[in-house]
Amino acid sequence: MSIPTHLKYTKSHEWVKPEEDGTVTIGITHHAQELLGDMVFVELPQTGRKLEKKEECAVVESVKAAADVYAPIGGEAIAANPDLESEPEKINEDAYSAWLFKLKPDNASDLDDLLSAADYEKLLENEDH
């Protein structure tokens, strides 16, 4: 199972990468893309949109289902990955390099509430029964 240790995670299967400039980059995990299957469409938040923690802000749609993506922490959307509109399959190819959007956090300490790689791995084991 592929869970990079330098990232943070959410229960709803987003990964969060704290950048050096204080912003965060967000995507969906390898596990999430595996459950969804082949991606066919991605809808991303508008730049400048203010997001609350756990707010639905993006949609990833596969041949099987459409799933909401939630803001892992509160903040302002500052960028959306322009490649995904024409090549949503990049999420299947490498979920951790195919980022969805970037946030400027309202509160950097909110990152502390997110799951570590070890916590996320435990969560997946529990989901497996």
Added chain:
Amino acid sequence: MLIFEHSRPGRRNHSQSPATSAVADKIPQNLLRKTQPLLPEVSEMDTVRHYTRLSQMNFSIDTEFYPLGSCTMKYNPRACNSLAMLPQYLARHPLAPEDTGQGYLACMYDLQEILKDVTGMAGVSLTPMAGAQGELIGVMMIRAYHESRGDKSRTEIIVPDAAHGTNPATAVMCGFKVVEIATDKEGNVDMAALKAAVGPKTAGLMLTNPSTLGVFEKNVSEMSRIVHQAGGLLYYDGANLNAVLGKVKPGDMGFDVIHINLHKTFSTPHGGGGPGSAPVGVAERLLPFMPVPIVGHEDGRYYWVTEKEKPQSIGRLSAHMGNAGVLLRAYIYVRLLGRDGMHRVAEFATLNANYLMTALREAGFELAYPSRRASHEFIVSLKNIKEKTGVTAMNLAKRLLDKGYHAPTTYFPTLVPECLLIEPAETESKETLDAFVVAMKEILTEIEEQPDMVKDAPHTMPLRKLDDVKAARELDLAWKPHSE
């Protein structure tokens, strides 16, 4: 092959061609088209053969077992169709005066009363024309109820994560914020999550019972108490009413508003995109808000109840009262069944599901909720099969087509990985169910012995395995002649 591809310049179906001598001089020049419409040029026989061939390529309840979970694809008795097609009904104008439509109005009034009786609600309006519209109207009534009391703080609707996608969509359409609550390991709503979610902002809870996981919400009375205590209302999504028809009434479970999919439970054709019909039923306190028209009855005379009698009604959904043809089919169906017959629907739907579930478990399939009794449907998960062999639920579904069965619902509910949601419905015989089990067993053996063959299914259909990813990514829905 499309009908356009049969087209040859100048070929005509003369007996059915419109007269071309008509003069259109009253139509303003700017509205007249400059080019001929793109229509196929085919003979009558080409047309008949084309559509007959298409119908033979189709899977339908009239030709194959169709265990499509949460859709209740049961057989529609021919009597419903033929009686609803009587010329007196077909020729009736929706604006005809009440006096000349007493027969039709009487049928509709009786249908309202029967649906009230079988669901335990205080009032029924027949006017919504699809499940999603019934839902929308139900939640609009919840909103109207809170607003009428000056209670403006209720901005949230609670929806379990197992719900049909239309539930959260409906809540959002009505301006509510959706609060999603989790399901526990047994397939019930997580009661701790519900308790944490309710509060002064709760406008209501939307629930499907039995749920889309194919199990009955054991704690429904307690859920009802918790939501009502917080001042919220309970919405019943009637998608799975077939499992409990006449046995358990949503009204008795504490629901304030429900919608009933006549096109599922009450045996009118569906699956082709409509027309549907989803009457809404309400408890006493929502009676003033029901959509109109409704049929009233006094002194032996039937009449339309409109905005005049119901000034707080949320209004009309169409110019007239819903899909008359579908409502008539449902009326005939409930009259053919009677109250006892409805009990048998629920009993046999449940018996068939549990028989099939047990047989498939014994055949080696893994159930999503092995400790639970099925309602009218149940879930098989191919998660472990996929891990071992790479064969997915979709592969198995396609292979079933080769064996002459319409595939069950795949990948819904999304909570269960690699799932098949199987609903046999009450109209199938033991022989059909046994034959389906044999086919499923055969596929299980095939998965072990030749998994690649299963992955490439279907093999006997007019079209082989389609590239569904390409189809979704490169939508190409409009036919154009090659010359363009």
